[in-house]
Amino acid sequence: MRTYLRRIVRANEFYLLLVIVALAVVIQARSGQFFTANNIVDIANAMVVPGIFAVGAFMVLVSGGIDVSFPALASLAVYATTRILVDAQWGGGIWLPFLLAIAIGGVLGAFNGLFASRFAVPVLIITLGTASVFSGIMQGVLGSVQIPNIPPAMSEFGRASLFVAKNPESGLTSNMPVSFLLLIAVVAGAFVLLRYTTFGRGIYALGGEESAASRAGFNVRRIKFWLYVIVGAVASIAGLVRTSMMDQMHPTNLLGLELMVIAAVVLGGTAITGGTGTLTGAMLGTLLIVIVQNSMILVGVPTFWQGFALGVLIIVGTGISAVQLTRRARSRSAALI
Amino acid sequence: MVNNVIAVRGVSKAFAGVQALDDVSLEIAPGEIHCLAGENGSGKSTLIKVISGVHSPDAGTVELGGEVFGRLSPMDAISHGVQVIYQDFSVFPNLSVMENLALTAELAQRRRFVNWRRMREVAAEAIAKINVNIDLDAKVGSLSVAQKQLVAIARALMSDAKLIIMDEPTTALTKREVTALFRIILDLKSRGIATLFVSHKLEEVFEISEKFTIIRNGKHVITCLPEDLDHKKFSFYMTGREFEGTRFSPELDATDPILEVSGLSAHGAFTDVGLSLRPGEILGITGLLGSGRTELALALFGALKVDAGEIRIDGKPVVLSGVRSAIAHGIGYVPEDRLTEGLFLERSIGSNIVIAEIDSFVSAGVLDQRRADVEAQRWIDELRIATPDADNAVSTLSGGNQQRIVLAKWLATNPRVLILNGPTVGVDIGSKHDIHRVLRDLAATGLAVIIISDDIPEVIQNCNRVLVMNAGRIVSELDPDRTSEADLAALMSEDVKPRQEES
Numbered sequence: 001m002r003t004y005l006r007r008i009v010r011a012n013e014f015y016l017l018l019v020i021v022a023l024a025v026v027i028q029a030r031s032g033q034f035f036t037a038n039n040i041v042d043i044a045n046a047m048v049v050p051g052i053f054a055v056g057a058f059m060v061l062v063s064g065g066i067d068v069s070f071p072a073l074a075s076l077a078v079y080a081t082t083r084i085l086v087d088a089q090w091g092g093g094i095w096l097p098f099l100l101a102i103a104i105g106g107v108l109g110a111f112n113g114l115f116a117s118r119f120a121v122p123v124l125i126i127t128l129g130t131a132s133v134f135s136g137i138m139q140g141v142l143g144s145v146q147i148p149n150i151p152p153a154m155s156e157f158g159r160a161s162l163f164v165a166k167n168p169e170s171g172l173t174s175n176m177p178v179s180f181l182l183l184i185a186v187v188a189g190a191f192v193l194l195r196y197t198t199f200g201r202g203i204y205a206l207g208g209e210e211s212a213a214s215r216a217g218f219n220v221r222r223i224k225f226w227l228y229v230i231v232g233a234v235a236s237i238a239g240l241v242r243t244s245m246m247d248q249m250h251p252t253n254l255l256g257l258e259l260m261v262i263a264a265v266v267l268g269g270t271a272i273t274g275g276t277g278t279l280t281g282a283m284l285g286t287l288l289i290v291i292v293q294n295s296m297i298l299v300g301v302p303t304f305w306q307g308f309a310l311g312v313l314i315i316v317g318t319g320i321s322a323v324q325l326t327r328r329a330r331s332r333s334a335a336l337i
Numbered sequence: 338m339v340n341n342v343i344a345v346r347g348v349s350k351a352f353a354g355v356q357a358l359d360d361v362s363l364e365i366a367p368g369e370i371h372c373l374a375g376e377n378g379s380g381k382s383t384l385i386k387v388i389s390g391v392h393s394p395d396a397g398t399v400e401l402g403g404e405v406f407g408r409l410s411p412m413d414a415i416s417h418g419v420q421v422i423y424q425d426f427s428v429f430p431n432l433s434v435m436e437n438l439a440l441t442a443e444l445a446q447r448r449r450f451v452n453w454r455r456m457r458e459v460a461a462e463a464i465a466k467i468n469v470n471i472d473l474d475a476k477v478g479s480l481s482v483a484q485k486q487l488v489a490i491a492r493a494l495m496s497d498a499k500l501i502i503m504d505e506p507t508t509a510l511t512k513r514e515v516t517a518l519f520r521i522i523l524d525l526k527s528r529g530i531a532t533l534f535v536s537h538k539l540e541e542v543f544e545i546s547e548k549f550t551i552i553r554n555g556k557h558v559i560t561c562l563p564e565d566l567d568h569k570k571f572s573f574y575m576t577g578r579e580f581e582g583t584r585f586s587p588e589l590d591a592t593d594p595i596l597e598v599s600g601l602s603a604h605g606a607f608t609d610v611g612l613s614l615r616p617g618e619i620l621g622i623t624g625l626l627g628s629g630r631t632e633l634a635l636a637l638f639g640a641l642k643v644d645a646g647e648i649r650i651d652g653k654p655v656v657l658s659g660v661r662s663a664i665a666h667g668i669g670y671v672p673e674d675r676l677t678e679g680l681f682l683e684r685s686i687g688s689n690i691v692i693a694e695i696d697s698f699v700s701a702g703v704l705d706q707r708r709a710d711v712e713a714q715r716w717i718d719e720l721r722i723a724t725p726d727a728d729n730a731v732s733t734l735s736g737g738n739q740q741r742i743v744l745a746k747w748l749a750t751n752p753r754v755l756i757l758n759g760p761t762v763g764v765d766i767g768s769k770h771d772i773h774r775v776l777r778d779l780a781a782t783g784l785a786v787i788i789i790s791d792d793i794p795e796v797i798q799n800c801n802r803v804l805v806m807n808a809g810r811i812v813s814e815l816d817p818d819r820t821s822e823a824d825l826a827a828l829m830s831e832d833v834k835p836r837q838e839e840s
Contacts, residue, residue: 196450198443201432205440208429215427217444275431 012269016284023291031298037165038174039298045174046290049245051183051283052238053261055190056231058282061265062194063227064207064274065123068262069112069131071254073232074239076138077105081240082249083142085151094153101236108134109232113225131258138251147249158244179241186234191279193230203227207274260310264289267317289313341366341400342499342531343419348387348397357383358394359555365500365533368526372534372546376575376765380555381535385502388533389421390414402499418499422506426489430478435460437477438492445496463491467521483514490521494530501525502533507541511626512830519545537765539571540794553577568794576767584817585777587617587801593652595785596668596754598637601646606632607809610646614754619776619786621796621817624806625829630789631673633806634758637787638670639663650754664693669752671743673759680731680743687713687727690745716745720775740772748779755779756787761795773799791829793822807831 028034053070060067081100090096108130115126138144161175194200202223205213214220243249268285270277292313296306345363349356357380365371375381386392388399390411399406401417428437439456460473469487471480477488486506493501507515522532522545534542543563550560551574558574566574573579594613601610607629614620624630635641637648639657647654650666657663663670680689690713691698698709713727720741724734731742740760747755760776761769776799780786790796796803797817805813805828813828 196452198440198448198451201436201440201443201451204432205429208431209427212425212427212429215423216441271431275429 013278013281013284016268016281016288020284020288020291023288023295027291027295027299031295031300033298034295036167036169038167038170038172039295041165041174041176043287043290043294044180045177046294047286048177048179048183049238049242050257050261050264050290051286052186052241053235053257054265054282054286055186055279056234056238057258057261058265058268058270058277058279059190059194059203059227060123060231061262061270061272062207062274062277063203063224064210065116065127066262066272067112067123067127067228067231068258069127069134070231070235070261071239071257072131072134072138073105073108073112074235074242075251075254076134076142077101077108077232077236078239078243079138079142079144079147079249079251080104081236082147082150082154082243085154086147086149090151090153092153094157097151097154097240098237101240102233105232105234105236105239106229107232109228109230109235110225112232113228116228117221117224135252135255144251146251150243150247150249154240154244155247158241158247177245179245182237182241186237187279187283190234194279199223199226204275207271207276209275260289261286263310263314263317267313272318285317342369342402343388344400345384345388346398346400348384348394348399350383350387350392350394352383357555358387360397361552361555361557362397363550363557363560365531367499367529367531369531369548370522370526370534370546371531371548371550372536372542373550373552374536374539374571374575375552376537376767379552379575381552382504383555384552385421385504385535388414388502389419415496418497419502420493420496420498420500421502422486422489422493422504424504426485428477428485428488430476432477433474434464434471434477434480434488435473437488438463438473438495441492442495459495463495466494467491468524469517469521481514483510483517486510486518487521494525498530500531500533502535504535505537505541506534537575539566539568540792551575572766572770575765576770578767578770584797585619585780585799585801587619587780589615589617592616595651596637597649597652599647599649601633601636601643601648603632603636603641603643606641607636607806610811612804612811614785614787616753616783616785617780618802619780619788619800621800621803622787622789622806623791623793623796623803623825623829625791628806628829629809630791630806631758634670634756634787634789637663637754637756638668640670664750664752667751667753669693669747669750669755671740671747671755671757671760673762680739680746682732683730685728686717686722686724686731686734686742689731689742690716690727690749693746694749694751712749716749720745721771738768740768741775744772744775752784754785754787756789758789759792760788760790761792769795793825793829797822797825805829 024034033039056070057067078101081097081104084100085097112127112130115121115130116123157178160178162178162180163176164173165176166173194203202213202218205216205218206220206223210220239254242254246253264285265277265282266272266285267288268277268281268283270282289310292309293306296309297303341364343365345361347360347362348358349360350358361380361384363373363384373381373384383392387394390409390413393408399409401414401419404417406413435457438460442459443451443456457473464471464473467487467490471484471487477485480488490501506518510518525532534546536542546563548560548562549566551558553575592615594615596614598613599611602608610633612620622630622633632641636643639659639662648657649655655666657666687710691709695704698705710727717724717727722738722741722745724738731739734742761772776786776788788796788800797820800817803815803817803820803825804811805815805825807829812831815825
C-alpha cells in the first residue's frame with residue numbers, strides 16, 4: 001500500500017492535479033464563479049475537441065513521433081464530408097457523416113502512416129509536409145469556402161445536450177453536449193488499445209527502442225502504419241464534433257490548434273522523446289490548458305494575457321520534464337564513473 | 338545422437354563485393370562455453386548474424402540440432418534455441434521489467450490482447466530461472482547495466498534456449514558483476530545450455546571459456562583450447578601482427594617533478610591523494626570502477642572541485658579553478674568515453690583536432706582557416722589517422738582512429754602533462770598497440786603522461802610506475818617490473834569498505 005502511495009506521489013499526474021486544484025481555488029477565490037454548475041459544464045464542453053485531438057497526438061508522441069498534421073487532416077476530412085453530404089442533400093442520421101469523416105480521415109492518416117513507416121524521416125517533417133498538402137487540397141482542389149448550412153443531422157448532433165446546468169445566482173445556463181460522451185468513448189477506446197492489446201504495447205515499445213521492438217518480434221512498419229490510420233480517424237471525429245457544434249463548416253477554424261494540443265499532452269507528462277506518458281496525464285494537461293483559456297476571463301484577466309499564460313505554462317511544463325531528463329542522464333553518467 | 342548444438346560448416350558471405358566471411362566453420366557442443374574472438378571488422382558480427390538467421394550465407398551450411406540449413410530464417414534459429422544478447426541488450430528502457438520479459442512471449446504466441454496477470458507469471462518464472470532478484474515493476478531504464486543484462490539473459494532463456502550468444506558481455510560490468518554473470522553461465526552450462534561469447538579481449542572471458550575460435554578478415558584462423566593461448570598468441574592470431582611485449586622504461590634525466598600533488602581530497606570521491614610526476618614518465622593509476630580514479634583525473638584537470646590539498650606545477654602551488662585554467666597550466670585530459678565526451682562526431686576531423694587551440698588561429702577576430710588546416714593535417718600525419726580527407730566527419734572513422742583524434746586534439750594545445758582516462762577502452766588490439774606506441778613516443782619527447790585504466794596488462798606494460806586506488810585512497814605504489822598481473826588485480830579488488838557506506 002505504501003509503495004502504491006509513493007508511486008502516486010512520484011507521478012507527474014499527481015503534481016498536475018495539484019496545479020489544477022490550486023488554479024481552481026485561486027479562480028474561485030477571485031471570482032466566486034469557478035465551482036458553479038455552469039462553469040464546470042462549460043469547461044467540460046470546451047474539453048471535447050482538444051481532448052479528442054489530444055488522444056491522437058498522445059499516441060503519436062508515445063510512439064516516438066510528433067504529428068502536426070491532425071488539424072489540417074481533420075479539416076480536410078470534415079470539409080469533404082460536409083461538401084459531399086450537402087451536395088447530396090443528405091437528410092438522414094448522424095451515422096453517415098461520422099462514417100464518412102472517419103473513413104476519409106483514416107485514408108488521409110494512411111498517407112502519414114505510409115511515409116512514416118517506409119522512410120527514415122522524422123514524423124515531424126513528414127506531417128509538416130502532409131499538413132500543407134492537406135490544407136492545399138482543401139483550399140485549392142476543393143475550393144474551400146465556408147459552408148453555412150451543414151446537414152441537419154450534424155446541426156442536431158451539435159445542439160444535442162445531455163443536461164442543462166444553471167447557475168442559480170446569475171441565471172446563466174450551459175449545455176452539456178452529447179459529444180462529451182464521444183470524448184469518453186475515444187479515451188476509453190484508446191486506453192484499452194494502449195494497455196490491453198499487443199498493438200498498443202507495441203506503440204510503447206516502439207517509442208522506447210525501435211530496434212529492440214523489431215528484434216522482439218513487433219512488426220514495426222505495420223504498427224506505425226495503422227497507428228497513423230487510427231490517429232487520422234480520431235482527429236476526424238474531433239473535427240466533425242467541432243463543425244457540428246459550430247453549426248457551420250469553417251475550413252480554417254481548426255488550423256493552429258496542433259501546438260496547443262501537443263503542449264497539453266507534453267504538459268501531461270508525455271515524453272517528447274517517446275515511450276512514456278499516460279492518457280490520464282494527457283487529459284489532465286488538456287484540462288489545465290482549457291481551464292486557463294476559459295477561466296482567465298472569470299478572474300478579469302484581459303484575453304491577450306491568455307496566450308502569455310499558455311506560453312509560460314508550456315515552458316514551465318516542458319522545462320520540468322527536461323530537467324528530469326537531464327537529471328536522469330546525469331545520474332546515469334555518474335553511475336558509469 | 339547429435340553431439341553439437343550448432344555446427345557452422347564452410348560459411349561464406351559477401352556484401353557488395355566485400356568478403357565478410359570466407360569458408361568459416363564453428364562447432365559448439367551442448368553446455369560448451371565458447372569464445373569467438375576477432376578484431377572489429379573481422380566478420381564476427383556477420384557470423385553471429387548468419388547463426389541467428391539474419392543473413393543467409395552465400396555458401397556453406399548451418400546445422401542446428403542435427404538439422405541442416407542452407408538458408409536459415411530468424412524464426413528457425415529461435416525455434417532451434419538460438420538466442421542472441423546484443424551489446425545494447427535490446428531492452429525497452431521505458432517499460433517495466435515484467436513487460437520486457439513477457440512481451441516477446443506474448444508476441445511469439447501471436448496474441449492480440451495482453452493479459453497483465455499472465456505476463457507477471459511468465460516474467461516471475463523467467464527471473465526465477467536465473468535465480469536473481471529484480472523488481473518486476475521497475476522500469477528497465479532505471480536498472481544498472483548488469484541488471485539490464487540479467488533481464489536480457491532471462492528473456493533469452495524463456496524460449497527454451499540451447500545456445501546463448503553474448504556480444505562483449507563483460508565490457509561494462511564491475512568485477513563483482515562479472516563474477517555473478519559467470520556463475521549464471523556456469524549454471525546454464527550445468528543445464529546443457531551452451532554459451533558463445535563474442536569478444537576482442539582475451540582477459541574478458543578467458544577464465545571461463547573452454548574453447549576459442551579466432552577469425553581474422555573473415556577467415557577462420559584457429560580453434561583451440563585456452564591452454565594454447567597467451568596474450569601474445571592471441572594478439573597474433575587476431576591481428577596477424579607480432580607485437581613485441583616490451584615494457585616501457587623511461588629516459589629520465591634528473592629533472593624535477595612537473596606535477597606534484599599532496600593531501601588532495603574531494604568529498605565522497607577520494608581522500609588524501611599524493612603523487613608526483615616527472616617529465617618523460619608514464620604513470621599508471623589503476624583501480625576498480627568507483628575507486629575514485631576518474632574523479633582524481635577530473636580534479637587534476639580542474640573539472641572537479643577539491644576540498645583539501647595542494648597541486649603544484651613546477652614546484653609552484655596552483656589553483657585549478659576550471660578546465661581552462663588547467664589547460665593554461667599545460668594539463669590535457671583525454672576523457673573515458675571518447676564518443677560522448679571528447680568529440681563532435683558530426684564535425685570534420687580537422688575542426689575536431691584544432692578546436693582546443695582555436696584561439697591561436699584567430700587574428701583580429703577572424704579565424705585563419707588555412708593555418709588551422711595545416712595544423713590539422715600535421716597531426717593527421719603524425720598520428721597516422723587513416724582518413725582520405727580531413728573534412729570527413731569524425732563519425733566516419735573507426736574507434737581507434739577516433740581515439741587518435743582525441744589525442745591529437747589535446748596534443749595540439751602543447752600540454753606538458755597529459756591525462757588519459759581509459760585510453761583504449763573498446764579499441765581493438767592493433768589500434769591499441771598503436772596508441773601505446775604513440776604514448777611512449779610522446780613520453781620520450783618529455784611529456785609527462787598519466788594513464789588511468791583498469792586494463793592491467795596495459796598499465797603494467799606501458800607505465801614505469803603504477804598507483805593503485807581502492808575506495809578513494811591510493812593503497813600502494815608499484816614498480817611494474819616487479820609486479821605480476823595477479824598481484825595487481827588482488828590489490829585493486831582487495832576488500833576495503835566501499836566508500837558509499839562511509840557517509
